[in-house]
Amino acid sequence: KAGVTQTPRYLIKTRGQQVTLSCSPISGHRSVSWYQQTPGQGLQFLFEYFSETQRNKGNFPGRFSGRQFSNSRSEMNVSTLELGDSALYLCASSYSLAGGPRTDTQYFGPGTRLTVL
Amino acid sequence: SQQGEEDPQALSIQEGENATMNCSYKTSINNLQWYRQNSGRGLVHLILIRSNEREKHSGRLRVTLDTSKKSSSLLITASRAADTASYFCATLRNAGGGNKLTFGTGTQLKVEL
Numbered sequence: 590k591a592g593v594t595q596t597p598r599y600l601i602k603t604r605g606q607q608v609t610l611s612c613s614p615i616s617g618h619r620s621v622s623w624y625q626q627t628p629g630q631g632l633q634f635l636f637e638y639f640s641e642t643q644r645n646k647g648n649f650p651g652r653f654s655g656r657q658f659s660n661s662r663s664e665m666n667v668s669t670l671e672l673g674d675s676a677l678y679l680c681a682s683s684y685s686l687a688g689g690p691r692t693d694t695q696y697f698g699p700g701t702r703l704t705v706l
Numbered sequence: 707s708q709q710g711e712e713d714p715q716a717l718s719i720q721e722g723e724n725a726t727m728n729c730s731y732k733t734s735i736n737n738l739q740w741y742r743q744n745s746g747r748g749l750v751h752l753i754l755i756r757s758n759e760r761e762k763h764s765g766r767l768r769v770t771l772d773t774s775k776k777s778s779s780l781l782i783t784a785s786r787a788a789d790t791a792s793y794f795c796a797t798l799r800n801a802g803g804g805n806k807l808t809f810g811t812g813t814q815l816k817v818e819l
Binding site for chain 2: 593622624626631632633634637645647677679681694695696697698699700702
């Protein structure tokens with residue numbers, strides 16, 4: 590099976606702009622999660638989508654949003670970019686069931702490195 | 707915010723030696739996972755240990771979990787230069803569904819020839 594793919598791999602934007610990142614999960618995986626990685630804050634959970642619905646959300650401002658399509662592909666949008674949004678954005682997919690405690694492994698993509706100037 | 711702390715923050719060893727990394731966390735968990743990351747790339751899943759397990763092996767990896775102390779350790783035996791990477795523990799809480807992983811701060815491992 591092909592792994593998790595993320596596009597684009599690198600992105601440079603200026604403050605105030607908005608950006609959309611894309612993630613294609615492993616075939617058959619219905620859960621897609623997004624994480625932000627920065628040197629200062631480390632790896633932080635943004636949100637998770639399952640069957641086109643947001644199932645979990647981290648502590649990020651409303652400028653960060655996402656969605657999932659019927660084919661499980663997911664997009665993440667950041668509006669009104671700030672310098673502090675510069676980070677590696679990682680997407681992860683897992684098989685996941687509809688509910689209950691999770692034990693499934695999450696498979697990560699290579700990430701999108703966003704630089705905000 | 708990070709739930710856990712990893713110790714040490716950085717570790718430098720010679721090829722062939724064993725490397726031990728420790729992870730502490732704060733809340734009850736469903737499982738704990740270890741990941742490896744090479745030079746700011748994506749994370750690679752190494753091993754998962756459930757809250758009712760105490761030890762697990764996978765190849766040269768051995769993971770232990772002590773839920774009473776809220777801690778875990780990752781042992782890499784007979785290390786190789788290719789093991790040079792950052793290692794993160796991540797916990798999954800009993801949050802009633804969902805895949806929110808909370809990551810530790812990571813240990814940077816350098817294996818020298």
